[in-house]
Amino acid sequence: RSNLWSPRFYGLLSEILRFNRRCKALSAQGVPSDLSLGAFLKQERFSEFFAQHYILPMGAAIWSATLGEIENFPLQFFIQFFHNHGLLNIQDRPQWYTIKGGSKQYIPYFTREFAQQIHLNTPVKAIQRTQQGILVSTEHGTESFDEVILACHSDQALQLLSDASPQENSILSAIPYRENEVVLHHDERLLPALPKARASWNYHLSASRTQPATVTYSMNILQRLDPAAPQFCVSLNNSAAIDPNKILGEYRYSHPVFSQTMVAAQARRAEICGQRHTHFCGAYWYNGFHEDGVKSALDVCQRLGVSL
Incomplete structure (x- = not known):
């Protein structure tokens, strides 16, 4: 209630509205790919109070990041995410839903058609691409496959590849967790x-x-x-x-750590996905959320000619 008598609070509300309007306009015009959120805030002369008590903490909370990392966040990515999630609106924000019983409930439904083919407690030690096929090694031996999908974190995928290409090294190492x-x-x-x-x-x-x-x-x-x-x-x-x-x-x-370097790596996905019969699947290709993991999986399905 004390905010009702605070000029600073009304100033903050005014800046929130201005930030939302400016971001919507930039979204329509096109956002410079090399502009960071921090540089944009200075360029548009937003107050330090707005930055430190509203937009940077909000970003830090969403992506589990530091304030410094959020300042260096690519503005293009930031605006795209906020726009898609209705966070640039004061009214008519989208309704968020939760799965009854928690997100773990969708696993049985997702796996019910192939549950018997899942090998639990069998970590993959190495993946090697050869003329004879994809060799996947575990503690139980090595099996050969026609294609391999690495549905795991980017750093885990790179660690599994015993013969990673320069492109795979460059792109996956630029997407840390x-x-x-x-x-x-x-x-x-x-x-x-x-x-x-x-x-x-x-x-x-x-x-x-x-x-x-x-x-x-x-x-x-x-x-x-x-x-x-x-x-x-x-x-x-x-x-x-x-x-x-x-x-x-x-x-x-x-969780993935977002940066200008990471966004640049995301744009190079076609250089490694589908190459050498290898497919990389993960939320790190988009915004880092559950739905992004599904979206990435559908990309792989489309690449393999499978429709769901």
Whole structure:
């Protein structure tokens, strides 16, 4: 409520509207491929308060990045993502949906037609392309295939290829991943103190610009849990601040690190995808989300002449 009497707050709202209008205009005109978000903010004379308390933290929360990394984010990619997700609108934003029971629920449906062909606990040690076919080696031996699809992270794919080409080395190494700590807990101290101020995503910034933003998701809001249910939280990269007695589970996940270099590598996908009977599939070819993994998989299907 104190914001109602804050001139700075009204200034922030004005800048949000201006930023949205300017980005929509640029989206229609074309965005320079070499322009970063930080350079754009300076060029358009957006305030430091707007940058540090709105747009950079929002980007850092979405991509689990540092403020410095978001400043160097390609503006073209940033605007494209925000425009596609309705984040440049104040009203009429798209409705987000969640899968009942969590995203793990789609795995059985996805695999039901070929579940018996999945080899669990059988990590691939190496992949080699030869005149006789694609050789895939595991601890159980080596098998030959006509085609290979590497549906994994870019760095994992490069590590698996024992005979990576210069193009594969160049492109895949330009798309790095960062590991994030993920903790499920019910320590409400990591949420805003006022219940009315709590959102699905709640971010916290450290004093250092080199540290990733820490984000705490309110699972009660995201999953629309019963109002009487205890508060469940999922926090990224902030395990030290959580009461150990309130931790329910700890996990580690990796996410792609977006940069100008990565976007340039994405544009070179055709140089390696489908070459030497090898196909690279992953969310890293797009925006890094679940849907992007599916989109990338459909690209591979189309390349192989398969329609779904």
